[in-house]
Amino acid sequence: MSKCNIDHSLESVVAKLESQAEFLPGGLAEELGQFLSSDQPQDTLNEVFHLLKKYDLASVEERKERDRKLEQYIK
Numbered sequence: 001m002s003k004c005n006i007d008h009s010l011e012s013v014v015a016k017l018e019s020q021a022e023f024l025p026g027g028l029a030e031e032l033g034q035f036l037s038s039d040q041p042q043d044t045l046n047e048v049f050h051l052l053k054k055y056d057l058a059s060v061e062e063r064k065e066r067d068r069k070l071e072q073y074i075k
Helices: 011-024 028-036 042-050 060-074
Strands: none
Touching: 011 028, 011 042, 028 060, 042 060
């Protein structure tokens, strides 16, 4: 995934999570929501946003890789 120079607000990350929640496996969306309810550094917000961006259009292999990266944040 390429780096983006835009800092994404917490609100935009939460909105992206809500728009992609139905495509995420198991309780991942709920766990990410809880994770985002506490203060997170800007780098983390940006990374989570980009992992969620166009998640619904990603291949099965790409989704698995994104899931793995997202799960690292909530552990």
